[in-house]
Amino acid sequence: MNNDKQHPEELLPWYINGSLSAAEQQSVDSHVQSCEHCQSEIAFLKVIREQVQSTEALAGPGDLTKLRFMNDIKKAKKDKKRTVAANWWQMGLSVAAVLVISVQAIMILKVGPDQSSTTPTTAKIDPASKMQLAGYGKDNQLKLRFQPQASITEINTVLNAVNASITEGPDADNFYIISIKINNKKSSEKIVSGIISQLEQKTKLIEYVDKP
Amino acid sequence: MTDEDSKLLSQIAAGSEAAMSKFYDKFHSVVYSFALKRMREPSDAAEVLNVVMMEVWKTAGRFQGRSKVRTWLLGITNFKIIDSIRKIGRHEGDELSDEMADHDSESAIDAIILSENAEFVKLCVGKLSDNHKQVVHLAFFEDCSYSEISQVIDCPEGTIKTRMFHAKSALKKCLKKLLSE
Ligand SMILES: [Zn+2]
Numbered sequence: 001m002n003n004d005k006q007h008p009e010e011l012l013p014w015y016i017n018g019s020l021s022a023a024e025q026q027s028v029d030s031h032v033q034s035c036e037h038c039q040s041e042i043a044f045l046k047v048i049r050e051q052v053q054s055t056e057a058l059a060g061p062g063d064l065t066k067l068r069f070m071n072d073i074k075k076a077k078k079d080k081k082r083t084v085a086a087n088w089w090q091m092g093l094s095v096a097a098v099l100v101i102s103v104q105a106i107m108i109l110k111v112g113p114d115q116s117s118t119t120p121t122t123a124k125i126d127p128a129s130k131m132q133l134a135g136y137g138k139d140n141q142l143k144l145r146f147q148p149q150a151s152i153t154e155i156n157t158v159l160n161a162v163n164a165s166i167t168e169g170p171d172a173d174n175f176y177i178i179s180i181k182i183n184n185k186k187s188s189e190k191i192v193s194g195i196i197s198q199l200e201q202k203t204k205l206i207e208y209v210d211k212p
Numbered sequence: 213m214t215d216e217d218s219k220l221l222s223q224i225a226a227g228s229e230a231a232m233s234k235f236y237d238k239f240h241s242v243v244y245s246f247a248l249k250r251m252r253e254p255s256d257a258a259e260v261l262n263v264v265m266m267e268v269w270k271t272a273g274r275f276q277g278r279s280k281v282r283t284w285l286l287g288i289t290n291f292k293i294i295d296s297i298r299k300i301g302r303h304e305g306d307e308l309s310d311e312m313a314d315h316d317s318e319s320a321i322d323a324i325i326l327s328e329n330a331e332f333v334k335l336c337v338g339k340l341s342d343n344h345k346q347v348v349h350l351a352f353f354e355d356c357s358y359s360e361i362s363q364v365i366d367c368p369e370g371t372i373k374t375r376m377f378h379a380k381s382a383l384k385k386c387l388k389k390l391l392s393e
Contacts, residue, residue: 010373013380019357043323048383049352051333061244065258066236072262073232073269148258207255 007031007038016045062149068170140180140192141167142199143210150205158202162195175210217281225273236265242282242354243289249349250293250342251300260296264289279363286354286364290346297342308339308382321387329391336386344379347372 008028014020015028032038142164146155159165159178169176180195182188199209220238223231243264247257267288275284326333340348346365350356358376362369 010377013351013376014358017351017355017357019355019360037320040320040323044321044326044384045380047323047326047333048337048348048380050327051330051337052348052352061240061254061258061261065261066233066240069236069262069265070229070233072266073229076266076269077227148255 007035007041009038009041012038012041013045016042016049060149062147063152064146064150064155064170064174065148067152068174071170140182140188141177142180142192142196143175143177144199144206145173145175145208145210147203147205147207154205158199158205162198164195218275218277221268221272221275221281224269232265232269235268239282239285240265242285245353246286246289246349247293247296249353250345251297252338256296256300260289260292263292263296267292280360282354283356283360283363286350286356287366290364294342307341308336308344308386321384321391325391326387329387332387332390333383335390336383339386340379340382343375344382347376348379351376 008015008031011020011024011028015025015032020028032042155166162180163182164178164180166176167179180192182191184191196209196211199206217235217238220231220235224235240261244257244261247260248254251257251260264285268285275281279287337345337348347361350361350364351358356364358369358372361372365372367375
């Protein structure tokens with residue numbers, strides 16, 4: 001036992017993660033060598049550290065989370081443009097500026113989210129669209145939400161298996177619309193309800209299926 | 213390394229989506245695992261991740277370069293987690309108390325017996341209070357120094373050391389109880 005000094009207990013967690021300064025490290029080192037109490041504390045802390053590292057290393061948020069984020073910043077960019085335009089209006093217009101601003105306003109209208117006909121590729125994943133389309137519940141469309149940790153590959157596999165593909169989304173609540181390709185129009189209702197129960201069993205990938 | 217990170221941040225500040233995408237790929241697990249540790253629900257942690265990244269997108273220009281990018285990011289994350297926990301209003305029921313050390317938490321536990329009872333360790337770490345989870349995660353998952361943790365949590369270094377000491381006591385108490393049952 002080492003009685004001439006106090007145990008440097010408060011430093012031990014950082015002693016084992018290797019982040020102490022050289023001087024601290026050295027002083028703990030020399031104490032610990034002859035102190036059984038601190039040695040057993042270190043052994044205890046090491047077990048805790050191992051546990052913390054082992055369970056959390058597995059964590060991953062899934063591809064969709066990033067996809068949603070990248071959509072969000074695109075939308076934030078658009079919103080910023082709109083705010084800039086609004087500020088221009090409030091500044092009071094000189095005659096010469098009127099022309100410039102009306103041109104700008106037209107441009108902003110064009111890049112707005114409602115112009116889906118001119119920009120079919122971005123409209124596909126535009127979170128600004130409300131997704132309350134008439135097609136929902138009809139035309140073999142379903143609205144659903146995936147688990148955040150699901151990967152795109154996993155999602156595609158599930159959707160391919162039921163002959164479906166994502167046609168829209170995600171919206172603000174993270175819902176997607178999928179369309180199911182059905183050749184036999186007569187029994188499409190039956191097929192869709194079969195697919196719903198099939199999808200509902202995939203709880204690891206699909207959090208919620210909104211029923212028509 | 214750090215230079216590369218601050219370069220990414222200045223590109224993000226200039227509005228580069230490509231730089232933001234790179235930053236996201238590089239740092240998402242730092243943010244996500246810190247959030248998951250304290251919120252349990254993967255969907256809540258994913259939500260925090262995107263809120264934090266949005267903050268980075270908006271405020272990258274304010275990064276001062278006085279701290280490491282990771283420290284700065286963990287600070288934002290910590291703030292957003294607290295905010296989110298408050299909004300969700302989730303009570304963790306049987307979380308371990310923050311009370312002072314007593315005799316039970318002073319004496320040693322055999323590390324070998326502990327390694328054989330990894331499930332107990334996991335259970336007790338999961339039951340720590342949020343204040344204790346913060347320091348345990350930052351020290352043992354991120355391997356942060358105590359001065360780095362004090363920047364992330366915005367508390368004096370002495371507070372961080374004391375908090376860690378209490379976290380250790382709470383863990384011992386919890387483990388002893390489980391081992392004696
Ligand atoms: Zn000692």
